């Protein structure tokens with residue numbers, strides 16, 4: 001990917017061994033309906049490597065206690081482990097400080113946090129929130145809610161027939177009424193990698209902050225938020241080979257520090273009297289209540305694991321897998337690929353003549369092949385392409401060409417079963 | 421091909437999916453109810469015309485998977501001319517068939533064309549697809565004001 005925000009081209013790519021890495025993901029040995037599992041639903045959630053499983057297990061076996069509260073030994077150790085995970089996140093994003101790393105439940109909560117706190121303080125009647133036609137519902141609905149509350153409007157960057165943002169339209173829509181731009185870094189429904197550097201540069205030229213939904217970008221390698229210069233970056237632990245129920249909001253400290261609290265409760269305060277509460281510093285001001293300690297530690301383990309991988313090698317492997325899959329599936333009669341952007345991660349969204357994706361999903365499942373079917377929480381994308389749903393195969397670095405072959409064979413079987 | 425799949429996608433189902441019967445808007449219908457499964461996007465409109473408690477016409481329009489579409493189609497062919505009570509009794513039997521499967525002591529013939537759906541209970545994720553049109557028909561019969569039936 002040339003000059004791409006997901007790549008890190010300094011190092012020469014080695015040959016990445018997907019077969020070897022599979023051994024670290026125990027679930028990949030499972031069988032489904034008597035066949036070896038072919039897990040191609042990585043955009044929905046990714047599988048977990050042993051270090052993540054061990055980290056959560058060991059936390060509960062040896063450290064379990066509440067964080068930031070106890071004077072006792074366990075609490076100190078748990079707090080240290082929790083804060084070490086924050087540092088692992090900071091490193092993976094190259095954020096300036098751990099103060100900028102807020103633990104939340106996932107991408108959805110991260111975006112809701114920004115929509116509620118930024119929206120409440122920065123949106124006035126007539127203002128505009130600019131999103132894109134590629135967004136996941138979690139980057140649409142929170143903005144709709146706050147716009148309705150504040151009398152602001154939602155404006156949408158359209159997409160072209162290949163599933164890429166219309167950057168000419170972006171330029172036109174970026175007026176001074178726009179108070180924030182919120183777009184995904186990588187689209188979950190189609191796999192499009194968006195030109196986020198250009199988006200940030202153009203928005204910043206008008207002093208408009210930008211939130212990037214990175215849920216589908218980080219599984220394909222570390223990003224550098226300082227290089228991207230984005231103001232907010234949101235992601236989910238479970239999509240980066242970590243646990244569910246944990247995610248992160250990165251916020252540039254100057255902006256994050258200017259926002260009011262999101263939820264009230266324990267830990268987010270410095271002192272409370274019935275007359276007045278003094279809020280805690282960043283990032284704790286946004287972490288009310290006992291956090292998901294085990295989840296954070298699992299996420300830290302996942303990012304530490306990813307950090308050590310050979311990313312140039314993985315990128316070459318993932319590119320190779322995508323082009324092989326695109327080529328192979330295109331040989332099946334009646335296949336139409338939805339989303340053929342110039343820059344894509346390993347996502348194949350497709351329809352097969354008039355066979356409904358739900359039927360495709362059931363038939364592939366009988367072959368042990370897990371894909372997602374439906375609208376992928378991105379109904380506006382489906383509407384744009386005039387289809388109710390797609391079948392989506394999404395790849396992670398542990399997927400192999402043999403699995404692509406199984407998918408393509410499975411899709412041929414769908415034709416046979418459905419009599420098309 | 422694997423037996424489970426053959427039992428799910430039986431000939432009758434494939435046929436009704438390809439050539440759905442009574443697949444049209446019914447002008448002057450007494451009841452018009454939408455059926456929607458937000459999870460997979462199945463979306464149908466079911467039209468009923470009733471006369472003295474008897475279903476005179478039943479038609480449908482829309483799109484969705486083979487199971488939901490063939491189920492709506494087969495239902496439409498079975499219920500024309502049936503009384504409300506008969507239609508509700510068929511609903512009850514169909515519901516039993518797709519959730520519990522064919523009982524050991526049950527004669528598949530007694531289900532008529534509905535027997536084609538006896539494989540659905542092996543596919544829990546597809547039960548909703550099979551039952552969608554039936555639920556919609558039932559609420560259309562029971563509630564003149566019903567407008568949208570969603571499976572979620």
Ligand SMILES: Cc1ncc(COP(=O)(O)O)c(C=O)c1O
Nearest residue numbers: 106107108136138184188215236
């Ligand atoms: C691009 C994108 N944004 C947001 C989300 C929501 O993530 P979560 O459900 O983990 O909060 C997803 C997950 O499907 C996604 O793919």
